[in-house]
Amino acid sequence: MPNNSSAPLKSLNSFGVDVHARRVIAAHTVTDLLMFAQQAVENIEPLLVLGGGSNVLFLENYTGNILLNRITGIIVKENNDAWHLHVGAGEEWHHLVHMCLEKRMPGLENLALIPGSVGSAPIQNIGAYGVDLQKFCEYVEVLQLATGERRWLSSVECQFGYRDSIFKHDLREGHVIVAVGLRLPKAWKPVLNYGDLRSLNACKVTPWQIYHAVCKMRRTTLPDLALHGNAGSFFKNPIIHESTAKPLLNRYPDIPHYPQLGGGVKLAAGCLIDTCGLKGYRQGGAIVHHKQALVLVNANNATGEDIIALARHIHHRVAERFSVWLEPEVRIIGANGEVDGIRAMI
Ligand SMILES: Cc1cc2nc3c(=O)[nH]c(=O)nc-3n(C[C@H](O)[C@H](O)[C@H](O)COP(=O)(O)OP(=O)(O)OC[C@H]3O[C@@H](n4cnc5c(N)ncnc54)[C@H](O)[C@@H]3O)c2cc1C
Structure with missing residues (x-):
C-alpha cells in the first residue's frame, strides 16, 4: 500500500473490500463540500463523493480523498393532493421509507x-x-463544485x-447531489406486479403489508450484508432489440423477458447467468451467490481484482452463449477515480 493511502475503506463499501484512500472526510453542509x-x-x-458505498467496487487503493455526503434533514410540506418532501442527500434511504410510512405518507414501500x-x-x-424513484422524484438539487452554483433539476431534466440518469453522464463529474425533492400523491395506489406481492389483495392491502412483504422477499433472496459483502445486482438487466430477442427467446423460452415502452426487450440477467451454470462459481475470494446469480459476493477476503475477474468471466460466458453483453450496474473505482464499467469487462 502506498504511504499516501492511509484511511481504511473496508467499512465504507458494502463489498467490504479492504482498500484505503488518502483521506476520508464527512461533509455535513454545502459549505463543507465546497471547502x-x-x-x-x-x-x-x-475526490470521490460517497453515500453508503453500496454501489461501488474498489479495484485497488484510491489515491485521492473520499468525501462522505452526510447532509441531513427532511422537510415535509403538504397540499390537497400530495406530500412534498425535501430530503438531505445524506439521509439513509431505507430510514426515509420507514419514516414516511410511520407518518402515514405511503408510496415508497416497494423500495424498502x-x-x-x-x-x-x-x-x-x-x-x-x-x-x-422516478415515479416520485420532483427535483434534484445539485451543487457544482467548481463554481458553488446550486441548481434544481426537474424530473424531466x-x-x-x-x-440511468443525467448524473451518470453530463453531470457525472464535478457535481454533487445535495438534496432530493419527492412528491408522494395522497391518492395511494399499490403496485403489486412482482413476486409475492402478486398474492396480495389490491382492494384490502395496506402500505405496511407491502413494506413487510418486500422486506421479507429481500431478506430471503439477497445475502445478508452484515455477513457477505456485496453490492446488490452487479449487472443491469440487458435491453436488446426485438429482432435479436425473438430467436433468442425461441431457443430459451424460459428466460423472463419484458417488452419495453420505448422499444426493445429487457432480459433477466440473473437467469442468463444461471443458465450458464454459474451459481456458486468462485474466483479467489469472490463467488456468484447461490440463490441470486446477479449478486456477486465477497465470500472470503475477496480483493477488488477477484470480484472484477469473476464479473469478467460471467460477462464472457453470457456473451458466448447468448450473444448478449452484460453491463455492470456497480460503479468501478480505480486508483484515480471511476473507470468505464464496460471497458473493465474486457
Ligand atoms: C444488498 C443490496 C441490494 C441492493 N438493491 C438494490 C435495488 O433493489 N435497486 C437498486 O436500484 N439498487 C440496489 N442496490 C444498489 C444501491 O443500493 C443503490 O445504487 C444505492 O442508491 C447506492 O447508494 P449509496 O449511497 O450506497 O451510493 P454509493 O455507493 O456511495 O455511490 C454510488 C455512486 O454515486 C456517486 N455518489 C454518491 N453520492 C453522491 C452524491 N451525493 N452526489 C453525486 N454523486 C454521488 C458515487 O461517487 C458513486 O459513483 C443494492 C445494493 C445492495 C448492497
Missing part, C-alpha cells in the same frame, strides 16, 4: 431495504418490485431511464 473540494483542487488530489443514501438514489434511478 473540501477546493482543498482537493489546490492539492491536485482526486435498498441500501445507501437518498442523494445516490437518483443517480441510477433506484428501483425494485415494479417501482422506480434528470433524464431518468432504467438504472
Whole structure:
C-alpha cells in the first residue's frame, strides 16, 4: 500500500473490500463540500463523493480523498393532493421509507431495504418490485463544485431511464447531489406486479403489508450484508432489440423477458447467468451467490481484482452463449477515480 493511502475503506463499501484512500472526510453542509473540494483542487488530489458505498467496487487503493455526503434533514410540506418532501442527500434511504410510512405518507414501500443514501438514489434511478424513484422524484438539487452554483433539476431534466440518469453522464463529474425533492400523491395506489406481492389483495392491502412483504422477499433472496459483502445486482438487466430477442427467446423460452415502452426487450440477467451454470462459481475470494446469480459476493477476503475477474468471466460466458453483453450496474473505482464499467469487462 502506498504511504499516501492511509484511511481504511473496508467499512465504507458494502463489498467490504479492504482498500484505503488518502483521506476520508464527512461533509455535513454545502459549505463543507465546497471547502473540501477546493482543498482537493489546490492539492491536485482526486475526490470521490460517497453515500453508503453500496454501489461501488474498489479495484485497488484510491489515491485521492473520499468525501462522505452526510447532509441531513427532511422537510415535509403538504397540499390537497400530495406530500412534498425535501430530503438531505445524506439521509439513509431505507430510514426515509420507514419514516414516511410511520407518518402515514405511503408510496415508497416497494423500495424498502435498498441500501445507501437518498442523494445516490437518483443517480441510477433506484428501483425494485415494479417501482422506480422516478415515479416520485420532483427535483434534484445539485451543487457544482467548481463554481458553488446550486441548481434544481426537474424530473424531466434528470433524464431518468432504467438504472440511468443525467448524473451518470453530463453531470457525472464535478457535481454533487445535495438534496432530493419527492412528491408522494395522497391518492395511494399499490403496485403489486412482482413476486409475492402478486398474492396480495389490491382492494384490502395496506402500505405496511407491502413494506413487510418486500422486506421479507429481500431478506430471503439477497445475502445478508452484515455477513457477505456485496453490492446488490452487479449487472443491469440487458435491453436488446426485438429482432435479436425473438430467436433468442425461441431457443430459451424460459428466460423472463419484458417488452419495453420505448422499444426493445429487457432480459433477466440473473437467469442468463444461471443458465450458464454459474451459481456458486468462485474466483479467489469472490463467488456468484447461490440463490441470486446477479449478486456477486465477497465470500472470503475477496480483493477488488477477484470480484472484477469473476464479473469478467460471467460477462464472457453470457456473451458466448447468448450473444448478449452484460453491463455492470456497480460503479468501478480505480486508483484515480471511476473507470468505464464496460471497458473493465474486457
Ligand atoms: C444488498 C443490496 C441490494 C441492493 N438493491 C438494490 C435495488 O433493489 N435497486 C437498486 O436500484 N439498487 C440496489 N442496490 C444498489 C444501491 O443500493 C443503490 O445504487 C444505492 O442508491 C447506492 O447508494 P449509496 O449511497 O450506497 O451510493 P454509493 O455507493 O456511495 O455511490 C454510488 C455512486 O454515486 C456517486 N455518489 C454518491 N453520492 C453522491 C452524491 N451525493 N452526489 C453525486 N454523486 C454521488 C458515487 O461517487 C458513486 O459513483 C443494492 C445494493 C445492495 C448492497
